[in-house]
Amino acid sequence: MVRSDLVVVEDLKKYFPIRTGLFKAKGSFVHAVDGVSLIIKRGETFGLAGESGCGKSTFARLLLRLIEPTGGKVLFDEVDIFSLSKRELKKIRRRMGIVFQDPKSSLNPRMTIYNILKRPLEIHGLGSSKEEKLNMVLEILEKVGLGEEHLNRYPHELSGGQQQRVSIARAIITKPDFVALDEPTSALDISVQAQILNLLVKLQREFKLTYLFITHNLMVMQYVSDRVGIMYLGKVVEVLNTREELNMGRVYHPYTAFLMLSTPAVDIRERGRNKIIVPGEVPSPINPPSGCRFHPRCPFAKEECRRKEPPVTEIRKGHYVACHFPSVTEEKLTPYVEERMESIRKLWRGES
Amino acid sequence: MTEEKRRTVGVSMWKLTWRRFRKNKLAMTGLVMLLIIVAISALAPLIAPYSPIEQHLEDRLQPPSPKYLFGTDELGRDILSRVLYGSRIALRVGVLVALISAAIGVTLGLISGYYGGIIDEVIMRIVDIVWSFPSLILALAIVSILGPGLINAMVAIALTMWASYARIVRGETLSVREELYIEAARAIGESDIRILFSYILPNVMSSILVLITYNIPSAIIIAASLSFLGLGAQPPTPDWGLMLSTARTYLTIAPWYSIFPGVAIMITVLSFNFIGDGLRDAIQPERVS
Amino acid sequence: MRNGTLLKIEDLYVNFKTDEGIAKVIDGVSLDIKYGEVLALMGETGCGKSTVAKSILRLLPKNAEVRGKILFKGTNILDLPESELRKIRGKEIGMIFQDPLTALNPVFIVGNQISEMFKIHKLRIKRTILDEVIELLKNVRIPDPQRRYYSYPFELSGGMRQRAMIAMMLAGRPSLLIADEPTSALDVTIQAQILKLIMDLRNDYNMSILLITHDPGVVAEMADRIAIMYAGQIAEIGPVRDIFLNPQHPYTKGLLRALPLGHKEERELENIPGRVPNLIEPPPGCRFHPRCPHAIEKCKKEKPKPVVVSNEHFVFCHLLRGG
Known part of the structure; x- marks a missing residue:
């Protein structure tokens, strides 16, 4: 029997030391990822959303062990990836890929597209002959919507969208199970973003891929993910189902609600309504606030929020919230979010 | 940026660099000069009127004349022939020294920049020490340990010059290391060695090339200086520095003797410097965009 | 608040001289900003929206050649000597x-x-x-x-x-504030704060705002009117409500349908096929025609003239003439 959990993350932590000059300053750390536990299920798109500096990119790099953790575990298909030797790690990398935000910087400017795509095959000993490798490269190029004519081009000769297609091809050419997508469409124009999103959805269905989709863009998140985790200052504050909960506005953490209400609505009829703006700015991850990390910005914060870190509670089946008082959000904010999501649904369905 | 992008479609980076280089008049002048010098050194036996070591004791210290276009030296050797043959030595010294020092410096710079930490500290402190001496003084010190001779002089010069490669390559490596394609390479399972030489090295190559074109003339000058001081090439080698050294004694009675090798050194050095400037300017805009 | 036009751009053409040839970056753009109004200039990378903004303050690089008129309170900025221009920049x-x-x-x-x-x-x-x-x-x-x-x-x-x-x-x-992607580098919660601030200040200071952005959400929050640009031409201009609820130009329609609204299980996003043209040899006629699913012969030959859709809503498209 195939287990449904592909990636299991347990209390994952990454603190970056702050270097000042030659010697390490003692005790000063950026708490980029600070105790994250979650599960990514086989075949799903798990979306991770949050603002800059919340640790979501660091999280992706930890999952692929591109950086070493400060603490915690990542089980990839039941294998603890941090316990692997260099050799075993290299082997397991065939089964995981990553795509980054900046398509231009993701491709070696001195390599042709063919060479870029051929390397994963060579490293993992896929394709026995030169011919076979070429065929595999051509096949994957076609899958991502490029063709033979791009084989001998250099990255700078391609548009941003085409570069991103090459990055995606490189990530999936070894037929992996899991692909981490770190803001894959954030540097692209809207029309190109649509093409790439459609492509990613198509590839996922065809190759049965599991995605970790990281973005700060909630609209993209609502479209592409199956389940979502919302991150704030190194912690996951809410995990919920996308279609039945997030897109219906059924959110219970005040930060999630504020995030959704701050996102400019494309619905012109919404203008001026429900303008609730969260005050203040994200505090520094060097000395994160005590208790609940959101309390300095939370208008509903009570004494308990300052003192005690909120436990993660399962508020409904599969819906987790790390907040002392989710009922306050439910009463004060959720109705506005629901209303807003309702109007956006009407907008794209063409109802008025 | 978009305009730049559109213009560069279908053109490889080196072609683009060449295109910009070609528009630079001074750089092209330098290139033509260098090609002439290379041709001279290749064809020296054919175009030199005499052997460079053949003595005409009856014609000592003759001023320029139809028979000896650049005059003769204290042993009656034809200065023109010696200057022409001298280009072979100058080019060989320049190119070899630059390549040896680049090989040392680039490797250390790559390692230093990529791994960082204690390795980086150690390499960079050695670089600091090498840099804190003027090249000529350091080369003098090394040659006096190794003993005089052209080969030893070349080794000594290379040992003084690698530090600039190490420092530049380290700096570039530090910035290239942050590029996402390096992370992407690690994600597909590339080894460190492979990342260093197939991913980082090609991307710092342009700076190395510029540095080589600047270092060749410096190497020629230091080699000439060592020869001038009697620590480099030994008589009767037709070395420009050595010629200058001997010519110094006859400066008042045979000024042509020092002028021609001096001018030869100057022209060679200038040609490389012009090319270096042009190359730097041609490569720079691409990195800015 | 005064009535009337604060800034009027008439038939603006901007060419950039490049090594490969002359890039025709702005191809006959006309628009106006009224007193106290927020006009959004929206389009994708390379559509020329920032070039328009920079030509207003004459901040374009030396290889740019500008033709047309930019009338600010009646004076043509393009004719002003440098000394007069400095009085406008940063003040007016x-x-x-x-x-x-x-x-x-x-x-x-x-x-x-x-x-x-x-x-x-x-x-x-x-x-x-x-x-x-x-x-x-x-x-x-x-x-x-x-x-x-x-x-x-x-x-x-x-x-x-x-x-x-x-x-x-x-x-x-100033009576005009040009905001070139003012919140694109900021997080959404901060973006919301800044957008609100700009709107509050517009009222306090009685400013008109020219908002340059690629984000339809920001436009929907802020703008009174919007001009959609494509490859140096205006595709459609009008009150923001009309354009969002009743887009007429095939490009505007495509752009709005490309927005990731809804969920992947419910709908596929609209693709605008092809890519942005090379502006050194731009397509003749309507520059959108190579990517337009409805293009007719006329689109390849003639640059479309504005067609009135409703009050203040104009669309530059041949398909709508008489229809």
Whole structure:
């Protein structure tokens, strides 16, 4: 029997030391990822959303062990990836890929597209002959919507969208199970973003891929993910189902609600309504606030929020919230979010 | 940026660099000069009127004349022939020294920049020490340990010059290391060695090339200086520095003797410097965009 | 608030001389901004929206060749001598950018950079310059302005820097503020704060705003009218409500349907096939025709003239003529 959990993350932590000059300053750390536990299920798109500096990119790099953790575990298909030797790690990398935000910087400017795509095959000993490798490269190029004519081009000769297609091809050419997508469409124009999103959805269905989709863009998140985790200052504050909960506005953490209400609505009829703006700015991850990390910005914060870190509670089946008082959000904010999501649904369905 | 992008479609980076280089008049002048010098050194036996070591004791210290276009030296050797043959030595010294020092410096710079930490500290402190001496003084010190001779002089010069490669390559490596394609390479399972030489090295190559074109003339000058001081090439080698050294004694009675090798050194050095400037300017805009 | 037109751009053409040839970046753009209005100029990378903004302040690089008229309060900016132009820049017309860190001088404290504006433009002040600057910092809702006066730009967060930049621009009490992607580098919660601030200031200072953006959400929040640009031409212009609810140009329609609204299980996003054309040899006629699913012969030959859809709503498309 195939287990449904592909990636299991347990209390994952990454603190970056702050270097000042030659010697390490003692005790000063950026708490980029600070105790994250979650599960990514086989075949799903798990979306991770949050603002800059919340640790979501660091999280992706930890999952692929591109950086070493400060603490915690990542089980990839039941294998603890941090316990692997260099050799075993290299082997397991065939089964995981990553795509980054900046398509231009993701491709070696001195390599042709063919060479870029051929390397994963060579490293993992896929394709026995030169011919076979070429065929595999051509096949994957076609899958991502490029063709033979791009084989001998250099990255700078391609548009941003085409570069991103090459990055995606490189990530999936070894037929992996899991692909981490770190803001894959954030540097692209809207029309190109649509093409790439459609492509990613198509590839996922065809190759049965599991995605970790990281973005700060909630609209993209609502479209592409199956389940979502919302991150704030190194912690996951809410995990919920996308279609039945997030897109219906059924959110219970005040930060999630504020995030959704701050996102400019494309619905012109919404203008001026429900303008609730969260005050203040994200505090520094060097000395994160005590208790609940959101309390300095939370208008509903009570004494308990300052003192005690909120436990993660399962508020409904599969819906987790790390907040002392989710009922306050439910009463004060959720109705506005629901209303807003309702109007956006009407907008794209063409109802008025 | 978009305009730049559109213009560069279908053109490889080196072609683009060449295109910009070609528009630079001074750089092209330098290139033509260098090609002439290379041709001279290749064809020296054919175009030199005499052997460079053949003595005409009856014609000592003759001023320029139809028979000896650049005059003769204290042993009656034809200065023109010696200057022409001298280009072979100058080019060989320049190119070899630059390549040896680049090989040392680039490797250390790559390692230093990529791994960082204690390795980086150690390499960079050695670089600091090498840099804190003027090249000529350091080369003098090394040659006096190794003993005089052209080969030893070349080794000594290379040992003084690698530090600039190490420092530049380290700096570039530090910035290239942050590029996402390096992370992407690690994600597909590339080894460190492979990342260093197939991913980082090609991307710092342009700076190395510029540095080589600047270092060749410096190497020629230091080699000439060592020869001038009697620590480099030994008589009767037709070395420009050595010629200058001997010519110094006859400066008042045979000024042509020092002028021609001096001018030869100057022209060679200038040609490389012009090319270096042009190359730097041609490569720079691409990195800015 | 006064009625009438503050800025009028007539038949603007901008060419850039490049090594490969002349790039025709702006191809006959006409638009106007009324007193107190927010006009959004929206389009994708390379559509020329920033070029239009920069031509208003004549900030284009030397290889640019500009034709047409830019009438600001009736005077053609393109004809002004440099000395007159400097009086307009930063005083009559302010401009803020996507990344305020590059627009602020890193070696001076924020307070000095703002007070500099009073000196450059010899502005009349009621109190000391320090008081005026503190007042401005208060107006842009910078907390603890007395302390922030002495901050260097790098000591401020992205949102605070953008506020400081806005404060600097407010010193001259401009009648037009050009905001070039003012919130694109900011997080959504900070973006919401800055957008609200800009809208509040528009009322307090009676400014018109030219908003340059690629984000339809920001347009929907802010703009009164919107001009959609494609490859140096205006595709459609009109009141923001009309354009969002009743888009007419195939490009506008495609762009709005490409927005990731809904869920992947419910709908596929609309693809606009092809890519943005090369502006050195742009397609003749309507520049969108190679990517337009409905293009007819005429689109390849003639540049479309504006077709009135409704009051103030114009679309530049042959398909709509007479239909």
